Amino acid sequence: MGRRFLIRDEILKALRDHPFFSRRQLELYLHASSAGVRYGLRELRKRQWIWQANARQPSMRARAIYAPTRAGIQELARHAGVPLSDYVAQTRLSPERLNRLVLTMERVFQLRTLFLWLAGAKS
Numbered sequence: 001m002g003r004r005f006l007i008r009d010e011i012l013k014a015l016r017d018h019p020f021f022s023r024r025q026l027e028l029y030l031h032a033s034s035a036g037v038r039y040g041l042r043e044l045r046k047r048q049w050i051w052q053a054n055a056r057q058p059s060m061r062a063r064a065i066y067a068p069t070r071a072g073i074q075e076l077a078r079h080a081g082v083p084l085s086d087y088v089a090q091t092r093l094s095p096e097r098l099n100r101l102v103l104t105m106e107r108v109f110q111l112r113t114l115f116l117w118l119a120g121a122k123s
């Protein structure tokens with residue numbers, strides 16, 4: 001298998017262990033080049049094995065974070081050679097749980113923005 005397929009698989013495994021990594025965090029974690037990680041993320045999104053969420057912070061540049069989709073989790077289970085239900089129970093990685101975490105993160109960002117605005121309004 002070529003390096004291009006390896007980076008794709010390495011990214012998917014890294015997101016299994018650390019959902020919500022940013023592209024830069026993946027580069028550092030995998031000791032991979034920026035171009036390689038961008039390629040791997042593009043291929044994974046094309047296959048719909050990962051999804052991208054953008055943090056909503058008006059005062060900061062948006063940083064995309066990534067997590068596996070149900071199809072990505074199925075692919076990981078296939079590589080591990082175990083049924084999907086066993087894999088989900090073993091890794092505690094489910095799309096429903098990931099969706100709840102993203103919703104919680106978005107709410108935290110919104111509250112933080114509100115509190116920063118209120119603090120600035122008092123000044």
